[in-house]
Amino acid sequence: MERIPILKLHDLLLVTIQVDMHDRLAMTLQDDLMHQIRRTRARGVLIDISALDLVDSFIGRLIGEIASMARVMDAETVLVGMQPAVAITLVELGLSLGGVRTALNVERGMQLLREGSPEEEASGHASIDH
Amino acid sequence: MSVQSLPLAGVAATIIKEHGDELLDEWMASLAEVADLAQAGPKARPDAAEFLRLLVAGLAESAQIDLQGTEWRAMREFLVELSNRQAEWGFSPVDTAEFLMALKRPLASLMQRVGGSDGRWLESWQQVNQVIDRWALYTMEVVQANREATIRRQQQEMLELSTPVIQLWDGITAVPLIGTLDSERTQTVMESLLTSIVENHAEIAIIDITGVPTVDTLVAQHLLKTVAAARLMGAECIISGVRPTIAQTIVHLGIDIGSVATKASLADALKLAFRRRGCKVESCNQ
Amino acid sequence: MPASTIERLQVACEEDLVRVRQRVRTMAAEIGLSLVNQTKIVTAASELARNMLKYGGGGETEFERVERNGLIGLQLTFRDSGPGIENIEMAMTDGYTTGGGMGLGLSGSKRLVNDFAIQSAPGQGTTVTVIRWK
Numbered sequence: 001m002e003r004i005p006i007l008k009l010h011d012l013l014l015v016t017i018q019v020d021m022h023d024r025l026a027m028t029l030q031d032d033l034m035h036q037i038r039r040t041r042a043r044g045v046l047i048d049i050s051a052l053d054l055v056d057s058f059i060g061r062l063i064g065e066i067a068s069m070a071r072v073m074d075a076e077t078v079l080v081g082m083q084p085a086v087a088i089t090l091v092e093l094g095l096s097l098g099g100v101r102t103a104l105n106v107e108r109g110m111q112l113l114r115e116g117s118p119e120e121e122a123s124g125h126a127s128i129d130h
Numbered sequence: 131m132s133v134q135s136l137p138l139a140g141v142a143a144t145i146i147k148e149h150g151d152e153l154l155d156e157w158m159a160s161l162a163e164v165a166d167l168a169q170a171g172p173k174a175r176p177d178a179a180e181f182l183r184l185l186v187a188g189l190a191e192s193a194q195i196d197l198q199g200t201e202w203r204a205m206r207e208f209l210v211e212l213s214n215r216q217a218e219w220g221f222s223p224v225d226t227a228e229f230l231m232a233l234k235r236p237l238a239s240l241m242q243r244v245g246g247s248d249g250r251w252l253e254s255w256q257q258v259n260q261v262i263d264r265w266a267l268y269t270m271e272v273v274q275a276n277r278e279a280t281i282r283r284q285q286q287e288m289l290e291l292s293t294p295v296i297q298l299w300d301g302i303t304a305v306p307l308i309g310t311l312d313s314e315r316t317q318t319v320m321e322s323l324l325t326s327i328v329e330n331h332a333e334i335a336i337i338d339i340t341g342v343p344t345v346d347t348l349v350a351q352h353l354l355k356t357v358a359a360a361r362l363m364g365a366e367c368i369i370s371g372v373r374p375t376i377a378q379t380i381v382h383l384g385i386d387i388g389s390v391a392t393k394a395s396l397a398d399a400l401k402l403a404f405r406r407r408g409c410k411v412e413s414c415n416q
Numbered sequence: 417m418p419a420s421t422i423e424r425l426q427v428a429c430e431e432d433l434v435r436v437r438q439r440v441r442t443m444a445a446e447i448g449l450s451l452v453n454q455t456k457i458v459t460a461a462s463e464l465a466r467n468m469l470k471y472g473g474g475g476e477t478e479f480e481r482v483e484r485n486g487l488i489g490l491q492l493t494f495r496d497s498g499p500g501i502e503n504i505e506m507a508m509t510d511g512y513t514t515g516g517g518m519g520l521g522l523s524g525s526k527r528l529v530n531d532f533a534i535q536s537a538p539g540q541g542t543t544v545t546v547i548r549w550k
Contacts, residue, residue: 084321084363
């Protein structure tokens with residue numbers, strides 16, 4: 001069965017979406033991600049959508065759900081690389097993904113996750129390599 | 131436009147064809163009486179001759195007034211060229227129409243003189259008259275359409291000119307807005323700002339509204355949408371140049387600008403941007 | 417006026433939504449819509465086709481290049497013969513849903529296009545027609 005690959009980078013998971021996903025594929029990705037977070041004890045999830053030329057309300061809602069579910073499992077999600085045309089369209093559609101953190105690219109997204117919140121740093125969880 | 135039949139146009143066509151040169155002389159003479167057209171230029175006569183030729187050809191093939199018909203294609207092309215050429219020379223659309231209308235009087239007297247014995251001349255003249263009127267109006271439409279296209283192009287050019295996006299620093303981009311913001315212009319600004327965020331890897335975008343006289347609900351909404359879209363892309367917006375009157379308007383209109391950072395001046399916004407980027411500015415002299 | 421050809425695609429499963437999006441993207445690019453406007457109409461098409469699949473039991477999408485008053489645009493029609501909508505006004509409200517979605521399908525897609533028309537009655541199916549002008 002067709003699947004979106006999930007890469008593990010140290011304590012982060014990286015998903016690069018490059019195809020126009022049909023709904024079932026997107027839902028499979030959500031399931032897979034949750035299992036991977038549990039299995040790898042990942043602290044953060046990066047979803048790279050720089051290659052996507054469309055995010056509709058279905059995919060938008062799914063991304064929002066991923067972020068909320070991951071948070072419950074103690075992992076932060078950062079959505080990276082949204083194209084301007086996609087961002088304008090999403091806002092016009094009425095979806096602002098308030099609960100999702102964002103970054104310009106994967107590199108900045110990683111930085112954001114590594115910085116973490118002050119509380120995490122204090123408890124020594126923040127990152128493995130500096 | 132309704133399609134009218136011209137059963138007797140052929141009568142006029144034959145007369146115009148047979149007495150072409152004579153008619154042309156009289157047309158030029160009647161043209162000279164219209165002051166503005168006195169200097170219609172050396173091309174007036176060849177243009178008139180071409181119009182007559184195409185009119186005869188069109189009438190011979192067409193039994194109807196149908197300006198869009200294939201039999202009138204050559205006429206349409208000729209008149210588009212003529213109207214635009216005359217407009218470039220500085221003639222008004224009315225001048226070009228009058229140029230064609232000046233044919234009507236000489237044509238009437240010619241047809242009365244030559245075709246007087248044929249009882250159908252009057253009716254035939256009336257029908258050709260309608261055709262000439264339609265073509266005269268057509269030249270005005272051509273110029274009008276041309277002008278509208280020019281205005282649209284200029285508007286587009288102005289839109290692009292009036293929305294420069296400046297890269298202020300590594301990762302900091304700014305767009306100074308000047309003048310009244312309408313919906314279309316705000317959209318252009320929004321798009322160029324977001325594009326520059328990607329191009330310059332800008333994490334902070336400053337929207338400076340110092341030069342904007344008023345902000346209404348619609349403009350405020352557009353600004354907030356831009357901020358929301360930038361955030362989705364991973365960039366933060368700072369709105370600077372918020373004057374007291376605009377602050378008052380925003381509050382009175384009940385617009386919720388939520389968590390958007392606002393600063394009184396561009397300098398303050400830049401300071402905030404530096405701080406967020408972890409930059410420090412120091413004076414060398416101390 | 418050039419003769420316009422109407423293209424049609426059936427929407428009966430999720431994979432068809434992808435086909436609709438791709439077809440709209442290609443046509444919008446051919447017409448010369450800006451990237452932002454392409455994205456808007458493709459997104460609207462995705463929302464409306466999904467609605468049709470979810471609430472109307474599938475249906476048909478029509479794609480047509482239209483010209484009016486010197487403007488060129490892309491017109492899309494979504495037609496199903498499902499149960500129809502009882503209260504269109506309510507269905508057009510942000511956040512209103514009967515299917516567990518976000519309730520942005522109709523109201524959101526209306527904001528993404530220039531012209532939006534909806535026809536529906538209980539038992540008569542639903543037809544939504546949208547146009548995005550160049």
